[in-house]
Amino acid sequence: MKNNRFSFSRSSRRDFLRAGMYGVCVTAGASIPVPVFGQAAAQLARQAKADGKILVVLELSGGNDGLNTLVPYGDDAYYKHRPMLGIPRNQVRKIDDHFGFSGGMAGFERLYKDGKLAIVHGCGYDNPSFSHFTSMAYWHTAAPNSGEEYGWVGRLADSLAPEAPPNFLVNIAARQSLAVRSRKHVPVVFDDPNKFSQEKFYDEKAVLESVPDNPQVDNPARRFLLDTARSAKDASVLVREAWAKYHSPVDYGITGLDLPKVAALIDAGMPTRLFYTSYRNNAFDTHVFQNDVHKRLLTYASDAVSAFLTDLERIGRADDVVVMIFSEFGRRVPENVNLGTDHGTANLMFVAGKQVKGGQYGAIPSLTKLDQGDNLIHTTDFRRVYATMISGWLGLRDTHPLLNGDFETFDLFQPRKA
């Protein structure tokens, strides 16, 4: 009953939205010409129904300190390495007799206890880089120590939808992430939905808002630009409309990150299968007097992710979406002299969603056997988690060409219903 009610409400919302975009052409049938963006919207809605599995990637930019995120409070070595910075046993949100979340992460604790949060331990790669820039590029391309120019999410879009339909790949950010750079797709990249528009003077509106030209052209670059221009026009209208119509009662906390925007687009029936978004401004780049600020960042992230899943329930799409969370590296195990930590290596990854089999995956890295730089030795190649998203969640069997190698997947999702 509940699902029916939600799906009813979803389709009526979409109809409402489409009606808004059709304007006077609200009763348009197939034989009546409709504005280009109206046609696009109708096409979008059709595609959205075809297959709804959606991956949302959330990047905790700046190098999140995994040891103070999921605290190994049962390991004395943790407190030896972090006499000042270690989070006391009585302040962690215990999930078992070894680990507990940082104090503000009530959202993650609840997700974990409800079985909707997978924790993957010890994620990293060989010959780790301690540069934010370099390491992030490795995570973005899934190709450490190479000059791969396309992002793994972009390549994933190319594999899932080689015909590159519009609005398949959305990156909410001030600048396009390397992760979504694609050979075939034009990722929809925007920051503030209200500003995803061409700035124009009053007099120019008629020309700039008119239906774009679609001449026959054989110049491929011109073809691409005309397509992008139409996509920009389509997407910017859809995004602005979706955002204007979105009113959620769910409390996303202080920042909410960009996840309410993702929810708004999913709710509006955008045919997007891949969303990419980050915690803004490299926020996790904390080095000194780290604990208070770090705890606050984690609280905001945890609030936002758990609210997002609640919101997905509300709009009836919780079964269709998972969120994968990562950071470009963890932190050095011993604290530094400024009550902070320096750039490190292996780190946790999280996967959250209603269809996720909650629990812990991957071997826990040792806190006593560290590498020369006092860093964790990674136990899980991060591309195993990517491969799990690609094949386990999105159903693309062969991940080898995409990841340039074979990476064993985790059994991370509930069995699919027949």
Next chain:
Amino acid sequence: MLRRMAFCGFLLAGVPAMAQVAGPAKWQNDLTPIGPADWNYDFAAHLLERAGFGGTPEEIKALAAMTPNQAIARLVRFEGADASHLPPFDHSGVHDPGLEPFPPSRPAVTDLAKEKGEALGIKVKPSGNRRLQPIVDEFFYWLRASALETNRVAYWWANRMLTSPRPLEEKMALFWHGHFVSNEAKVRDYRKLLNQLELFQKQGTGNFRDLTVAVAQDPAMLSFLDAGVNVKGASNENFAREIMELFTMGVGHYTEKDIREAARAFTGWNYVDVKFVVNKDQHDDGEKTFLGKTGHFDGVDVINTIMEQPATADYIAGKIYRFFVREDLSPELQKQLGSVLRQNHYEIAPLLEKIFLSRDFYSQASVGTRIMGPVELAVSTYKKLGLTSIPGVPDFNSATGALGQLLFSAPTVAGWAQGQSWITPGLLLERGNFARDILFPDISFLPPDRFTGGGEVRRVAERIREGMDITTATMDDSKSGARAESNLNADRDEEFNTRYGSFRGSQMAIERVKAIPRDTAQVNLSRMVLKENLKNTTEVVNYLVHRFMRVPPSDSTRQKLVAFLNNELGTTDIAVAQTYMEYSLRLVLHLIMSQPEYQLS
């Protein structure tokens, strides 16, 4: 062909020649030189677009008046063109001798200070609170000053792109800047980046082998690729790997063992301040086997061996071709271009001459099919407007950065992906917004080199001015009582405050880094229209389309533009409108620059 026919139907009064006429389709992949009979205004315009940053009709006409051989020689063999009037970079004088060697991180600075009692040329205070603060301030000062000064270097370079009588010198430097990538965020020294740029300007069309050696010994590159940690017994493969994978051969032409052996050959290569040094005691002089040869190789030997590989010439010739001509390059044509480079012993200029003179370069597949990168777009826009300096408003670096190409800040070691990767829906709209910022400057513009630092820096600055103590002023959130308590606890022990250092460093930097002039673009479209003696709005639209676009928009868009201008001016007659038409002309030019086709070169 279709494109040509469509525009032959147009009457273009006041326009010297038809825009966008390319050679026949069968010229594609044909390296035969074009003849004097083929040469015309449009070919000259195409050449100037690609070998430079476009031109005004006057510049194009001057080139069209030569033979193709003369025109190409003038661009490629530019030594004869006098560029001595171009000023050298005007240093602000921000570098203090004590800064060298600049430690890799703030913790490294404070550790050094605790150990030695001084760092960055500044002594630790003997007693009192925050004894390391002046040193931390200096650390942040240099980070900020170097970043700001790098923006001035970018301005200096952009002005050369706009005004140099040797546009290919700058275009080729731009190519190498995206090939041999270094990044200010990592190098943290504008001087090294300036030196590297000057190397690209000086040797960009010279010998590729010599350039590769010079880059491998260039302090900016050595710093960017962590050469300092590549020492005998503990070689770091990063540098050797990038040299082979990205700079010379491309993947698939060497083994992991070749990388390890090459890394040994480069051990001990390092820099002191802005000079290349070889630390002999860190160099592994043992025998190495690299790409089938064995010997006591050093880095130069490795590069010489790389140059003997056919893959190297093919790789680099192909990359140059893709930058200057078009992205789709057949393996056969790439091999031909590789042979040209090999036959000329890796001299770049003869390869460029071969390309620019070829029928392929003027074929339909090549003309008007390249999406300009943001720097090219900005410079060519200013060039076509007839400007003689890069405007300060909008800020060149903010604008090109927002479009995805901040100079000296390539996103990865692989540089900027070209072609379609420049464009996203948001960025395409942003390109139109950039044009608007030129033609209608924002009267609330804040210069980013004065209004500097992030929100946090400004928040700290405000609180300090209000008379707060450093601890309170640098607190993240003054509303939390608990946090205030913990910050107070920390303050009792702290030897420095990083947030304060970040603020103070920014303040010191803006005192010493010279300001970028903030003049707006001096545009006078009315004068342009009157000078060309354009009679009516159709002629005006046709003239502007032809002057500013290499690929014109569709007929229906052109008609919309004319109708728009008629409506704005209240007449089709320029004689009637000439006293009040400037604003309307700018609107119509903004519409032209907002067309998808405006991105094409």
